[in-house]
Amino acid sequence: APSATQRGVDIPEMISRSVVALRRLGGAGRCQLGVRAMATQASSLTYEKRGSPITLNVTSAAVPAPSAAQVQVKFLASSVSYSDFSPISASHDGATSLPVKDTSVRFAKAKAIGPIDPIAGPLGKPPKTPAVGGLEGVAVVEAVGSSVKGLAPGDWVLPSAGVGSWQTHAVVDEAKVVKVRNDIPPEYAACLSVSASAALRLLEDFEKLSAGDVIIHNCANGMVGQVLIQLAAARGIKVISVLRAKATLEDLSDHLKSIGSTAVVPEPQLRSHYMQELLADLPAPKIAFDGVGGASGSLIARVMPKGGRMVSFGGASGEPLLLPAELGTKVEGFYLSQWLEKNGTAARQKMVDTLADSVAEGKIKLLLERGSFAKHRVSLNKAFEVMRDRRLVMMF
Numbered sequence: 001a002p003s004a005t006q007r008g009v010d011i012p013e014m015i016s017r018s019v020v021a022l023r024r025l026g027g028a029g030r031c032q033l034g035v036r037a038m039a040t041q042a043s044s045l046t047y048e049k050r051g052s053p054i055t056l057n058v059t060s061a062a063v064p065a066p067s068a069a070q071v072q073v074k075f076l077a078s079s080v081s082y083s084d085f086s087p088i089s090a091s092h093d094g095a096t097s098l099p100v101k102d103t104s105v106r107f108a109k110a111k112a113i114g115p116i117d118p119i120a121g122p123l124g125k126p127p128k129t130p131a132v133g134g135l136e137g138v139a140v141v142e143a144v145g146s147s148v149k150g151l152a153p154g155d156w157v158l159p160s161a162g163v164g165s166w167q168t169h170a171v172v173d174e175a176k177v178v179k180v181r182n183d184i185p186p187e188y189a190a191c192l193s194v195s196a197s198a199a200l201r202l203l204e205d206f207e208k209l210s211a212g213d214v215i216i217h218n219c220a221n222g223m224v225g226q227v228l229i230q231l232a233a234a235r236g237i238k239v240i241s242v243l244r245a246k247a248t249l250e251d252l253s254d255h256l257k258s259i260g261s262t263a264v265v266p267e268p269q270l271r272s273h274y275m276q277e278l279l280a281d282l283p284a285p286k287i288a289f290d291g292v293g294g295a296s297g298s299l300i301a302r303v304m305p306k307g308g309r310m311v312s313f314g315g316a317s318g319e320p321l322l323l324p325a326e327l328g329t330k331v332e333g334f335y336l337s338q339w340l341e342k343n344g345t346a347a348r349q350k351m352v353d354t355l356a357d358s359v360a361e362g363k364i365k366l367l368l369e370r371g372s373f374a375k376h377r378v379s380l381n382k383a384f385e386v387m388r389d390r391r392l393v394m395m396f
Contacts, residue, residue, distance in 0.1 A: 039063065044167035045376060048130045051091045056133060056380075063169045068147040070171050073157060077190035078137035078165040078373065080383035080392045081223065082316075086118035087126040088133060093119070098312060098333030099320070109325040115293035115315025116333055122161045122194045124337035132164025138180060138189035139170070148174050156182040158193045158352060161337070165190075168373070168396055178349045184359045187368050187393040192355045195223035195391075196364070198313060198336050200351060203231050205339070206311050206332065207287040211236025214283050216300055218242040218267070219291030219316060221252055223391055226259065227355075227364060228289065233260025234363050238282060242267055242300055259365060270299040279303070287311065294319030301329045368393055 039062040046057050066072045101112045119126055122135055141155045151157065157177035163170060180189050202224070203209065215232060219225045220241035232239050241261040243249060253264040263278055288310040290297035294317035301310055301321065307328040312321065323329050340348055358364045367390035371379030376394065383392040 040169055042167055042169035043373075044164070045133045046130050046164075047088050047133060050088060050126065050129060052089045054085065054088050056088075057130075058376075064171055066143055066145045066148075066171050068145040069174050070145045071141050071148060071151055071157070071174055071177065072143040072169065072171050073139035073159070073177070074142050074169050075137050075139045075165060075167060075373075075396050076156070077186040077396065078134050078394045079187075079190045080134070080371070080380060080394060081136070081195070083118065083122050083194060084133060084135050084166075087123055090119055090126070093125050098331070100331075101320075103322065105322050105324055111323050111325065111331075112320040113323060113331050114297075114312050114320045114333070115318060116312050116335070118315065120337060121198075121314065121335050122337060124335070124341065127162045127164070132167050132170075134165030134167075135161040136190055136193040136195075137165025138186050138192075139165075139177075140182075142169075145174070150174070151177070151179060154182075156180050156186075156189060158189065160340075161194060166373070166376070166394070175345060178345065178352050180352055181356045181360065184356055187370060187395065188359050188364075188366060189356065190393050191223065191366060191368070191391055192352055192359075194336065196227045196355050197348075197351055198334070199224045199227035199231060200355060201336065201339055202228060202289050202311060202313060202334060203235075203237075206334075207309060209235070209237050209286060212238065212283070214238045214240065214262075214285045215287050215289065216240040216242065216285040216303060217289035217291070218296050218300055219314060220256055220261070220264070222291060222314075222316075223366070224291060224313065226256070226367065229256060229260045230364050231358070234358070238262040240265060240278070240282075240285065240303075242270065242296070244296070255367070267296055267299060270303060275303065284308075289313060290321065292316045293321055297321040298323060301327060301331075304329060366391065370395055 042061055042063045044059050046059050098114055103110050103112045139157055141151050141153050144151055158180050159172055160176040163172055163176055220243050229239050239261050241256050241264045244267050256264050269275055284305045288300050288304050290310055290312045291314035293315040298321050301323050310329055310331045311334050313334040369390055369392050371392050371394045373394040373396045379394045
């Protein structure tokens with residue numbers, strides 16, 4: 001998979017300062033001599049309680065046989081991202097609506113909007129503890145229950161976010177997995193369930209976009225941003241990508257342009273003459289996508305025409321958008337968990353097929369770095385360093 005050395009969106013301080021402690025637990029699942037000696041053992045990274053600092057346990061247990069409507073799977077790859085740590089480090093349940101408060105900015109009426117709850121976006125609500133960590137991964141089916149009709153051993157599947165992907169094996173309800181083609185790299189397949197899915201939904205669900213239309217987005221160095229750029233470019237949509245000022249900005253800008261960005265703008269230049277000249281040569285953006293909130297989101301809202309439309313899909317800054325009332329910006333929140341609940345398995349399957357086909361056709365290229373689940377301590381700590389611009393994927 002491609003790799004890069006850039007840095008980008010900061011991890012919230014609460015998480016970046018957490019100590020990921022790992023301890024190994026023996027369990028009732030250990031093989032007993034002469035009793036199920038050949039039983040498959042599952043190794044998992046679990047957490048018993050939520051909050052900071054993060055503590056993960058290495059547990060081992062025998063894998064039970066699947067019931068009638070279940071499948072037994074073996075994980076091939078699991079991604080590690082900011083979203084994985086949010087439900088572990090946060091002590092609250094996810095808020096599934098976008099907060100809006102009246103306020104003022106320099107004595108003018110304004111709205112404070114958001115930020116999007118990082119738990120609610122992919123999960124809705126955090127799983128009950130103890131739970132297995134990890135939101136995204138790809139697994140191969142090893143056995144199926146008697147009533148399972150759509151899956152067979154050897155098929156690749158993407159489990160739902162609440163299943164937990166930081167484990168070697170699992171037994172899962174058939175309804176909680178969707179099939180994915182098995183001729184794409186497993187590290188790519190492991191990244192399709194959350195970030196790539198969110199990017200596709202942003203592009204298709206909020207504004208009718210055609211070739212030649214313009215969109216603007218921040219958090220362009222994240223996985224959602226990079227997939228959004230490529231999906232839009234494949235449809236002839238022009239993309240203005242906004243980046244925070246970083247030491248590696250030039251290299252990252254070149255990368256984003258190579259995958260389809262029409263223009264890459266450092267955040268401090270959003271109110272400059274350069275931005276005015278850029279907008280003069282392009283149609284007005286039809287929609288803005290904000291994954292940061294705070295000052296960054298407020299800046300891209302000011303680039304939009306009055307009454308423009310903005311979708312908030314993340315809150316990397318942890319701060320609300322402050323939007324003067326005179327802008328008339330229409331802000332909506334996007335929660336992937338709500339979309340999945342509303343649209344069901346068939347729609348999710350169609351979405352995964354679309355994304356996997358794009359990967360197979362070379363239309364989606366991801367910045368990834370491989371790690372090892374067997375060396376999970378190294379992989380998880382390294383993920384904190386690289387997750388800003390490329391995704392670390394643990395291989396099994």
